[in-house]
Amino acid sequence: MQVNKMEVSTMSENNAIEINAAPNNVPIPYKELNEKIHRGIRDGYKKIILNAVCGQRFIGASLQGEIELIVNGLPGNDLGIFMDGPRITINGNCEDQAGNTMNDGTIIIHGDTGDVIGLSARGGKIYVKKDVGYRVGIHIKEYEQKFPVIIVGGIARDFLGEYMAGGLIIALGLKFLSNGTVVEHEQTICGNELGTGIHRGKIVLRTEEDLTSKLGVGAKIFKITEEELREIDPYLKEFCKIFNIPNDIIEKKPFKVIKPISKRPFQSNYCGNLI
Amino acid sequence: MASLSHNIPSYFRVNIDREYCKKCKRCVSHCSYGALSFNGEKIVSEDIKCVACQRCVAMCPGKAIQIVENESYLPPHGNYDRRIRNIIWSQSGNGGVLLSATGNDRPIRSIFDDLLLDACQVTNPAIDPLRETIETKIFFGRKPNMLNFADNSTDSDEISLKTEFMPNFEIDMPIMVGHMSLGSISYNACMAIYQAAKELNILAGSGEGGLHPDFYEYSSNIITEVASGRFGVDINYLHNAAGIEIKIGQGAKPGHGGHLPGEKVNSLISQTRMIPKGSDALSPYPHHDIYSIEDLAQLISALKEATRYKVPIGVKIAAVHNSAPIAVGIVRGGADFLTLDGFMGGTGAAPRIIRDHAGIPIELAIAAVDERLRQENLRDEVTLVAGGSIRYSADLIKAIALGADVGMVGMPVLIAMGCRVCQQCFRGLCSWGIATQQEYLVKRLDIDVARNRIVNLFHSWNEELKEVLGAMGIDSVESLRSNRDRLRYIGPNPKIAEILGVLHAGQ
Numbered sequence: 127m128q129v130n131k132m133e134v135s136t137m138s139e140n141n142a143i144e145i146n147a148a149p150n151n152v153p154i155p156y157k158e159l160n161e162k163i164h165r166g167i168r169d170g171y172k173k174i175i176l177n178a179v180c181g182q183r184f185i186g187a188s189l190q191g192e193i194e195l196i197v198n199g200l201p202g203n204d205l206g207i208f209m210d211g212p213r214i215t216i217n218g219n220c221e222d223q224a225g226n227t228m229n230d231g232t233i234i235i236h237g238d239t240g241d242v243i244g245l246s247a248r249g250g251k252i253y254v255k256k257d258v259g260y261r262v263g264i265h266i267k268e269y270e271q272k273f274p275v276i277i278v279g280g281i282a283r284d285f286l287g288e289y290m291a292g293g294l295i296i297a298l299g300l301k302f303l304s305n306g307t308v309v310e311h312e313q314t315i316c317g318n319e320l321g322t323g324i325h326r327g328k329i330v331l332r333t334e335e336d337l338t339s340k341l342g343v344g345a346k347i348f349k350i351t352e353e354e355l356r357e358i359d360p361y362l363k364e365f366c367k368i369f370n371i372p373n374d375i376i377e378k379k380p381f382k383v384i385k386p387i388s389k390r391p392f393q394s395n396y397c398g399n400l401i
Numbered sequence: 402m403a404s405l406s407h408n409i410p411s412y413f414r415v416n417i418d419r420e421y422c423k424k425c426k427r428c429v430s431h432c433s434y435g436a437l438s439f440n441g442e443k444i445v446s447e448d449i450k451c452v453a454c455q456r457c458v459a460m461c462p463g464k465a466i467q468i469v470e471n472e473s474y475l476p477p478h479g480n481y482d483r484r485i486r487n488i489i490w491s492q493s494g495n496g497g498v499l500l501s502a503t504g505n506d507r508p509i510r511s512i513f514d515d516l517l518l519d520a521c522q523v524t525n526p527a528i529d530p531l532r533e534t535i536e537t538k539i540f541f542g543r544k545p546n547m548l549n550f551a552d553n554s555t556d557s558d559e560i561s562l563k564t565e566f567m568p569n570f571e572i573d574m575p576i577m578v579g580h581m582s583l584g585s586i587s588y589n590a591c592m593a594i595y596q597a598a599k600e601l602n603i604l605a606g607s608g609e610g611g612l613h614p615d616f617y618e619y620s621s622n623i624i625t626e627v628a629s630g631r632f633g634v635d636i637n638y639l640h641n642a643a644g645i646e647i648k649i650g651q652g653a654k655p656g657h658g659g660h661l662p663g664e665k666v667n668s669l670i671s672q673t674r675m676i677p678k679g680s681d682a683l684s685p686y687p688h689h690d691i692y693s694i695e696d697l698a699q700l701i702s703a704l705k706e707a708t709r710y711k712v713p714i715g716v717k718i719a720a721v722h723n724s725a726p727i728a729v730g731i732v733r734g735g736a737d738f739l740t741l742d743g744f745m746g747g748t749g750a751a752p753r754i755i756r757d758h759a760g761i762p763i764e765l766a767i768a769a770v771d772e773r774l775r776q777e778n779l780r781d782e783v784t785l786v787a788g789g790s791i792r793y794s795a796d797l798i799k800a801i802a803l804g805a806d807v808g809m810v811g812m813p814v815l816i817a818m819g820c821r822v823c824q825q826c827f828r829g830l831c832s833w834g835i836a837t838q839q840e841y842l843v844k845r846l847d848i849d850v851a852r853n854r855i856v857n858l859f860h861s862w863n864e865e866l867k868e869v870l871g872a873m874g875i876d877s878v879e880s881l882r883s884n885r886d887r888l889r890y891i892g893p894n895p896k897i898a899e900i901l902g903v904l905h906a907g908q
Contacts, residue, residue, distance in 0.1 A: 160706055183699065188636055188707035203699060204690075208707045210636050223690050226703070229635045245690055246631035248675055264689050265630065269675040289685050291676060325681055390663050390681050396752070397495035 142173035147199065153180040156202065160184060167193060181221070186214050189231075203240075206233050209250070222259070225252045230272070234368060238280070247274040247293070251361070254278045255369045256302060260317070261285040268292025268327065277365045284317030287384065288342065290324040296358060296365075298332045298376065308371055310379075321345035321384045329384035330358055337382060344388065350381040406494040409487060413453045414471045415446035421465035428457035428466060433832040433842055434825070454823040456832035488753070501753040502826035502836070504653060504790055504812060505745045512764035513796045515892030517906055520872040530864075530871035537863055537870075537878045539806055541604070541644065541784050542569035542713040543737035567737055568712055570643055572622075573602040574863045575801060575878050578855075579742075579788050579811035580626050580648070580717075582608025584661050584670050584682070585749030585826065587843040588615075590818060590835045593851035595619035600852070601859055604807070609648055609659060609684060611673040617641045626717070627704065630659060630684035632674040636707075644713040644738065645704050647697070649688070652746025652763070652789035654755045655719030659684030661750075665829050665838050694727075698734030705735070713737035713784070720744060720766030720789060721759075725773035732779045740809065741766050743789025747811045749836060750827035763789040764803060768901045771804025771883050780804075780883070794862040798869050803901060804883040817858045818851040 143166045147159050159182045166174050172193060176185065179199030186195050186206045193212035197205075200221070206214050207226040216224075219237035228247040235252070241259035244252050249272035257280035264285065266274040274293035279300050287295045301311040315333040322342020330350065331337070337347055358381075366373055415436065422444060429437045429444065436450035437457060453468045475483055491499060521527040528535060549563040578598055583591050585608060592615070598605035599622045607616075607625040611633015616623065620641035627634055628648040639645060650656065661670070661682035671678040691697050697716065704714045715738035716731045718724060724741065731739055743763025748756060767787045774780035788809025791797050797808040816822065819833040826836035834846030866878065875881050889906040890898035898905055 156702075157706070164709070184703050184706040187703060188639065190636060204703050207703050208634070208636060208639060226690060227631045227634050242690055246634075248631075248635070261689055265683075265685060267676055269671070269677060272675070288689075289683060291680060291683070323683065323685075325683065326677065389679065392660065392681070392683075393662070395497055396500050396660075397491060397497035 141171055142175060143169075143171040144175045144177060146177050147182060148178035148180050151178075153178075153182060156182040156184055160187060163189070163195070167191075186212060206231065209233075220254075225250065225276075228252075228274070236369070241283075244274060244276045247276075248272045249274050252276045253365050253368060254280075256280040257311075258282045258297075261288055263287045263290060263293075263295040263329075265289040265291060266293040266295070266327065275361050277361060279365070279369060279371070281311050281313050282316045285319045285322060285342070286316045287321040287327070287329040287345075288319065288323055290321060290327045290329070290386075292327040294328050294330065294358065294361070296330045296332075296361065298371075299379070300371065300375070302369075306370075308375055316340065318342075321386075324384070324386045325389050326386060328354070330354070331382050331384065332376065332379050333382060334379055337384070341384070344386055344392075345384050346387050348383045348385055350383045354383060355381070409449070409490050410475060411448035411451065411471050413451045414448050414469050415451055415457070416467045416469055417444055417446065418463075418465040418467070419443065421463040422461075423463050423465075425462060427460050427462065431456045431460045431832060433830040433837075433839075452823040452825050453821070454825070454832045455821045499753040500750055500827045501756050501824065502748060502750055503822060503824045504747040505757050506824065507757055509745070509762075510892070511745075511790070511792075511796075512762055512892065512897060512901070513790075513792075513799050515890055515897070516764075516799045516802075516901075516903065517889045517891055518795075518798065518802075518869060518873070519887040519889070521874040525874045527874050528871040528876060530867035533871075533876070535867045535870050535876050535878075537574050537866055539572050539575045539784070539878065540569045541572055541738065541807070543567035543782055543784070544569070546778065546782055568710065570621075570713075571602075572604055572807075574859060574866075575805075575807045576601075576797070576859055576862065577604035577624065577786055577788075577807050577809045578606060578814050579747070579809045580606030580608040580624075580646075580651075581749070581811060581815075582610030582626075583613055583673050584608070584610040584665060584838070586815075586836050587831075587834055587838060587846060588613070588669060589843050589846040589848050590815075590851065591616065593818060593846070593848045593855060594814060595623060596848070596852045597855035597859070598622040600856055603859060604643065606646070606809075607642075610661070610670070610682070611675060612638055612641060613669070613673045624715070627700075628659065628684050629686070629688045630682060632676065632682060632684070635675070639704070639707050642712055644715060645708065646715045646717050646738075646740060647688075647691075647700055647704070647736075648717045649691070649697070650717065650719030650721070650742065651748060651751075652719045652742030652744055652760055653748035654751035655721050655744070655760045656686065657751060657755050658686040662829075667838050670838060694730035694734055697731065701735045715740060715784075715786075717742060717786075719746075719759075720761050720763055722761060724761070724766050725769040728770040729773055729777050729779065732774060732777075732783045736783065738784035738786060739770070740786040741770060741789070741805075742809070743787070746789030748826075763787055763791075763800070765897070765900055767800060767803040767805050768885070768903075772902060775883070794865040797862060798866055798881070799888065801878060801881050802884050802888050803903075804885075806882055813858065814855055817854045818846065 175196040181202040183202035188208040190210045195214040197216045203222045205224040210229040213232040215234045220239045222240035225244040228250045231250040233252045235254045238256040243262045260283040278297040299315040319342040551561040609626045609628035624644045625642040716736045717740035720743045744760030786807040787805035831837040888903045
């Protein structure tokens with residue numbers, strides 16, 4: 127398959143390539159779009175700009191290395207699934223399961239997202255400017271140097287950090303007005319079943335709300351320590367820089383930390399007698 | 402308060418013949434369950450701890466030990482048998498969900514045993530498998546239902562194919578060693594299985610616990626598994642597989658997740674599963690990106706994208722009441738192979754209640770799925786793998802005749818390696834070095850010996866398969882698949898024969 131020059135214009139000065147995901151306003155199938163991305167990488171391009179993306183799934187699936195993807199439009203589910211290293215920036219919203227089973231890399235979303243963002247991610251960063259849906263950060267896990275970080279500028283729905291086995295989730299509870307100002311979100315920071323089944327890792331929420339009734343099984347609320355503040359600081363600074371959030375607004379509310387009661391939450395649930 | 406535990410009578414008694422006992426204490430060092438000890442004078446046994454694993458019996462140089470059933474213990478009752486009473490005593494003592502291992506231990510009648518094979522007499526000649534070729538190879542992966550040709554060719558000798566082929570590979574026997582992860586079984590056991598699979602050119606499942614880099618060299622014969630915990634799933638894992646299977650369910654525990662207790666997560670397991678040492682490895686009950694057939698199709702497509710369409714992607718489900726329509730959805734959703742795991746199938750650890758009571762027998766599931774796929778004109782597109790108590794070659798042959806392409810085998814492989822079926826796998830104390838992670842136990846399993854025993858086992862199964870094919874006058878195992886006319890039923894329930902699509906013997 128030859129790349130059609132109508133669809134692709136190269137900008138060799140910064141080693142970038144542009145791909146039109148909907149030539150003549152007709153979205154191309156995801157398989158074709160991903161093949162174009164792979165071709166671009168094989169041809170040595172380090173930066174790939176996807177224009178007019180319209181719901182195509184699996185964008186950037188299992189990509190490796192120092193690649194940058196810019197997505198203009200609305201990517202479909204499973205953006206960056208199994209990804210290992212690249213940086214994806216979405217100028218807009220994003221559907222479900224971005225960063226599914228991600229090993230490494232960065233996903234920056236300048237908008238809202240759907241559900242199950244970062245499912246089982248082992249490493250990398252997912253920064254969402256606005257709100258996220260249900261079951262975000264489910265079963266993210268850390269391992270040696272791998273440490274997944276999910277930061278949500280807005281609010282999250284139910285089951286945030288379910289089955290969490292490591293890493294860090296932060297929600298800030300901010301709202302971004304169309305005129306560019308940043309204010310406090312009027313809705314509650316997260317839904318019910320917060321951190322249910324968590325057995326490692328931390329969920330940090332910027333809120334003054336009483337979260338007790340929202341806590342899931344095996345999760346407990348703690349006051350944030352100085353050490354934890356130092357730990358999250360570099361991620362927060364990076365997040366605020368990317369999305370132009372003034373640092374002083376962050377300081378207006380305290381952080382609460384949700385951590386597991388135990389690394390073995392269901393240990394006493396089973397018994398193994400000889401029958 | 403006094404202890405809540407009843408003093409339950411032991412299952413077994415360890416009889417030590419004092420005349421033959423040399424007091425060498427070899428049995429004590431070999432008993433990983435702590436049932437034997439030396440009190441300064443003689444070897445003594447704590448019978449309640451004995452699981453009858455037979456390690457001491459095998460290791461005793463004087464052949465002084467005998468494990469016997471402890472018979473004189475409970476008043477008999479036909480309904481509240483010993484098993485039921487023990488379950489109640491255990492639960493009233495602990496208050497937890499009872500764990501179990503291996504397959505269902507209830508004495509449920511095997512449907513395979515109620516099936517008889519056909520053989521040729523006079524009108525259709527039998528084939529001598531020792532002198533004529535009988536093929537047992539299988540092409541694994543999705544096949545097109547029909548071929549389309551381009552008709553733009555001007556040269557009539559030149560045919561150009563329009564049909565796009567899906568990835569397929571060839572295996573020499575219709576056998577796959579079922580998924581047993583590093584974690585549920587030991588490194589040595591995994592190594593023996595993978596080496597045997599490569600030597601025989603059959604398949605072996607990795608289980609859902611990742612694939613240790615040492616095993617990459619056998620990956621051309623390994624089906625890796627993507628389960629809800631996504632343990633060890635990274636690009637290397639996806640690229641080191643003959644095929645990838647999305648694990649939805651397991652026959653021993655349909656609808657249940659996984660739970661590898663933290664004490665088993667040593668550095669080897671940590672490295673392979675890519676989780677911290679000592680942490681529980683929890684597999685959520687469902688995949689949280691799969692709540693529908695459409696979602697499943699999405700993960701199938703995602704894995705195909707991630708592997709650039711180079712390997713078959715399949716789905717494993719437990720055999721349950723509505724397996725047939727689910728199977729249709731899976732195949733329509735793009736799965737290249739479909740694995741069915743029956744309710745007698747094995748496990749390293751599962752709640753007893755699920756293992757013993759949930760699911761349906763594999764024989765019925767194969768027949769129902771095969772029939773439904775044929776009705777939907779999908780059967781020939783997909784490779785159907787079936788397991789869940791395929792115990793010996795007869796079960797394998799009958800499973801194929803009912804409609805499976807490949808038989809999935811677990812327990813026989815463990816038994817070949819030395820397992821005595823003591824059903825304590827979840828405790829991680831396997832004295833034979835199979836279902837354990839403790840180094841001093843693991844090294845008891847000699848990889849070369851275990852590999853050769855597996856190779857021998859399947860070699861003999863394959864020869865027996867050829868014998869049966871020859872007797873049926875069939876020269877390729879592919880012609881036996883779904884060939885239910887070569888089966889007859891002799892069991893007590895004609896409804897079973899009807900569901901299997903098999904006539905009664907004599908018909």
